[in-house]
Amino acid sequence: MGQTYRWDQVPLRQLPLEARLATFAEVNQGYTYEEAVLEAQRCLQCPSPACQDGCPNGNPIRDFIDLLAEGDLAGAIELDWTRNALPSCTGRVCAWELQCEGFCVMGERGDPIRIGALERFIADWAAENLHLLQLVDTEYRPRAQRVAVVGAGPAGLAVSHFLARKGYPVTVFEAWALPGGVMAYGIPEYVLPQQVIDREVARLEALGVEFRTGVRVGRDLTLDELLQTYDAVFVGTGANEPATLGIPGEELEGVWTAKEFLMRVQASQMADRLADRLPAEEMSPPRVGRRVAVVGAGNTAMDAARTARRLGADEVTVVYRRDEAQSPSRPVEIDHAKTEGVRFQYLVNPVRFLGDEAGRLRAMELIRMELGPPDGSGRPRPVPVPGSEFQMPVDTVIVAVGYAPERELAARGGLATTSWGGLVVDEATGATSRPGVFAAGDCVTGAKTVIHAIAGARRAAEAMERYLEARGAGHAVWPPAPQTRDPQALLRR
Ligand SMILES: Cc1cc2nc3c(=O)[nH]c(=O)nc-3n(C[C@H](O)[C@H](O)[C@H](O)COP(=O)(O)OP(=O)(O)OC[C@H]3O[C@@H](n4cnc5c(N)ncnc54)[C@H](O)[C@@H]3O)c2cc1C
Structure with a gap:
């Protein structure tokens, strides 16, 4: 007997129109547990999951959906966290139609799996239900080397996630009054509620990450001062200078x-x-x-x-x-x-x-x-x-x-930049022109998206870990010299 496919998506509840214009409440209401499991069970579990090719961060979509379909929510989120630092946010703000869901083979005959809503569901569940020991990475051990992160947007939060889960003490310096970057002061409540960002920040704090808000590095504190105190620095300062029409x-x-x-x-x-x-x-x-x-x-x-x-x-x-x-x-x-x-x-x-x-x-x-x-x-x-x-x-x-990166920190900190102000980094590692300083997110790519910032930050966190390990063992032949890149090519991406 042939397999029965369910071609239609489990409908996603949305705030009624009358309520929308009278309030800033979140429009997409997400799935209940039963709805999420039902939607996850539609997934074909493709041997070569095209959805993952469509994700700029290569999230382990097929396998977290498989765990969710079996009701293993802790397993699903723990797997997703190995690549995606902020699933509660990407599950709300990604362009799924063009990325993961746009590549889902179910979409060829019926509706694609609602991957964004499933990711959001497991992340929201985790925020309410996991205990501290489930937040750390399997490779967790207390580390002595300290890391400074400049900017608490998605890139800075993602680097903090990857390194703190491994046991590195991380301090985040943020110029604005609250952590979250554009997710906090740009993207409105009805798309991404502040409470969701607060929960991610609380999770990072539970992992030992310290947030110092209202501190502008390059003005209140120099990069040199950070490098004297910390073993490595990550710069995720975004692209926040608004373009004008002139x-x-x-x-x-x-x-x-x-x-x-x-x-x-x-x-x-x-x-x-x-x-x-x-x-x-x-x-x-x-x-x-x-x-x-x-x-x-x-x-x-x-x-x-x-x-x-x-x-x-x-x-x-x-x-x-x-x-x-x-x-x-x-x-x-x-x-x-x-x-x-x-x-x-x-x-x-x-x-x-x-x-x-x-x-x-x-x-x-x-x-x-x-x-x-x-x-x-x-x-x-x-x-x-x-x-x-x-x-x-x-x-x-x-x-x-549009937006461009602010130039002050790079200029004062001696970081090489492109003609439009983006930080020059080695693409594979995020290493900047200064040893021990790494960067990712909009300050490198120009204004892009949350998942692109997370992808760059993940690569940088991996490289920072290798850098710190090499340094600890006393053979600091790192980082590789940054490649000079064509800024126009960067802008076109
Ligand atoms: C209104 C708006 C809506 C958007 N909607 C979406 C969407 O729906 N989906 C999507 O994927 N993307 C969206 N984006 C884009 C997305 O928000 C960005 O690509 C993403 O936030 C970039 O992350 P980041 O960490 O690189 O930078 P940012 O989010 O800009 O964070 C950088 C942080 O660094 C801080 N900072 C800057 N300089 C310093 C300094 N010298 N010292 C200390 N801190 C500093 C800033 O205050 C900021 O908090 C939107 C952007 C905007 C503006």
């Missing part, structure tokens, strides 16, 4: 960068907690008015648009100079934005912002674009259509057109 009127009241806008909203929701750590003006929620335009169509733009709807804006329009097929956002974010009433205008680009006499934004002038031959990114180049300018009345504009 057009007239960007200084008007009512024009925001997405970073500042989202940070203010996030901080306002944690005002009680941050009261003694941030100035009051950084915690007051932005006033958006009735008509909001968001420039750009990446994840940041979708978050800004959906947030503006929740802050009460009636008309929120995403304007993008390319078309929907080239939008860099996660498909699920675009779907959610549309469901929540966000409008999209493709093939248009702002050329100036217009203000009233008081210096307040009142309108935006745009020009229509058409797609030309491919540009350096391989996508059709958007080209302005002469004479097609038109105006759009707006109360608020949020600019979400």
Whole structure:
């Protein structure tokens, strides 16, 4: 008798639309135990799991799903943790449709396995149910060499996870008021609740990781000082300098960068907690008015648009100079934005912002674009259509057109950088131009994703362990010289 396949996914519960716009509560509600096991049992357990090829971190997806299908939740999370440091976060923010789930063979005839929801389920379960001894790696032993981590975003948290699980004492220095990086001050509550990040931080603290927030390395403390105290340093400072459009009127009241806008909203929701750590003006929620335009169509733009709807804006329009097929956002974010009433205008680009006499934004002038031959990114180049300018009345504009790494730490710490400010590292190990200093995440790759930051951090943690072991044994022939890389090639990835 042939095997019976269940082609349809176990449906994922979502917050009803009416509740979404009135609250910042998480939209995806996840699976119950019964639902997760049922969905896991749909997995075909392919001999060569294509889903893993689709994951930028090569997570052990097939085998953790197998353990989950048998009800072995502790086994499933312990296996996933060997490669993925933050499954509760990647299970909420990854572009599964394009990565693991997009490669699932079940998707060829029916629905792919909901890998993201399963990963999230086992990680959330672990946060409630595991005890300390189950958090450490099988190779755990107390180590004497100390590690400093600069930046508590996904990259810094991931390095802390891998090294603390092996027994290394880790101290994390974070410039902002709380750990989590962009996951804490950028990605909104309705996508990734702060409570989820807090639980990951608590897990790392249980492993002995110490967090020192409100410390900017390169300003409050130098890299040299860190190297005098610690045996190795990891830099995961991200790419947090927002790009601007460089057009007239960007200084008007009512024009925001997405970073500042989202940070203010996030901080306002944690005002009680941050009261003694941030100035009051950084915690007051932005006033958006009735008509909001968001420039750009990446994840940041979708978050800004959906947030503006929740802050009460009636008309929120995403304007993008390319078309929907080239939008860099996660498909699920675009779907959610549309469901929540966000409008999209493709093939248009702002050329100036217009203000009233008081210096307040009142309108935006745009020009229509058409797609030309491919540009350096391989996508059709958007080209302005002469004479097609038109105006759009707006109360608020949020600019979400990219980020670059901040240069201060690298400059003061003597770390080699690319022309756009990314740290130059050896690709396989994350070794920077300074011995004992490793780096990964957005500060190396430019703005990418959480799972890419974790993948780079995992490779760096492995290399740091080898470096520390070699150093301890007194034969420090490490690290290899960083390869000089073509920055344009890095940008295109
Ligand atoms: C609004 C928004 C939405 C996004 N949505 C998604 C999504 O849905 N899915 C996804 O996969 N990715 C998403 N991303 C991208 C993702 O968040 C980043 O790729 C990821 O956070 C990079 O991790 P990181 O650790 O390299 O850097 P970051 O998260 O930027 O963390 C770097 C940390 O270092 C700290 N720091 C910087 N300089 C110093 C210093 N000198 N000393 C001490 N600390 C310092 C910063 O304060 C920060 O906390 C989004 C990004 C944004 C901005």
